[in-house]
Amino acid sequence: MTRRIPVLATLLVLAAVATMIALGFWQLERREQKRALLESFEAAQASNAQVPWPREGESEAALYHRSRVTCARVVSHSGIAGRNAADEAGVAQVADCVFADGAVGRVVLGWSREPLAAAGARWQGGEVQGVIAPGPRLVADPPVAGLEANAIPDPSQIPNNHLSYAVQWFLFAGVALVIYVLALRKRMREKAG
The missing domain is CATH 1.10.287 (Helix Hairpins)
Known part of the structure; x- marks a missing residue:
């Protein structure tokens, strides 16, 4: 056989x-x-140059750069889990905004221990500067509305596995x-x- x-x-x-x-x-x-x-993100983080808020589909090149926006109208307020500059757990206070140029985006106003801090909920817009984080969202630096500083987005936390x-x-x-x-x-x- x-x-x-x-x-x-x-x-x-x-x-x-x-x-x-x-x-x-x-x-x-x-x-x-x-x-x-990741190297480009680290270079962006080290640079103090500001870039315009990214248009839809262009956010990757803008990540970890500094930017400045004017929130003309707040659409909603919310809170998401976040850490402050001292690495304490709490709530990142977030505003969904319509910017002065008509673009829509999310701004992390600052940090608090409360789920929806009164100061963040009262914020109705204005100029904000900060760092563009994945989402994209602008993490305010300095914080606004009397809130504490959030941890600044750090590309070294992104794994390359x-x-x-x-x-x-x-x-x-x-x-x-x-x-x-x-x-x-x-x-x-x-x-x-």
Whole structure:
């Protein structure tokens, strides 16, 4: 009796393994792209130059730069979990604004221990300067409405974990091959016996 390897199953496993390996190499490429992006964020953070508030779809290039906006009209107030400049937990007081140029954006006014601080809820707009954070949102620096300072957004807190993703894909490929080889050996032994 001949021992035949199943062609279709083998091709499917090899295609899956090749895909996993390709995904591993893609994650290695993403690692380098993310490194460059984080370096640009760190350079933006170190710069004191102000950039205009980003238009829709343009926020990534503006992140961690300083900016100045005029909130012409407050649409709503809310509070989200946040940390202050002393790294204490509390509530970041947020205003959704229509800016003087018609753009819409979110401004983090400052920090408090209260869920919706009265000072933040009373703020009805005006000029705010600060740092553009992901969202995008402008984190006021200095804070407004009598609130305490929020922690300034820091790009060093963004993980670059693409190497671990790549290792995972390579391990998945190796495990898939080992399992398939073991399954083939078991099948051949059963047919031989």
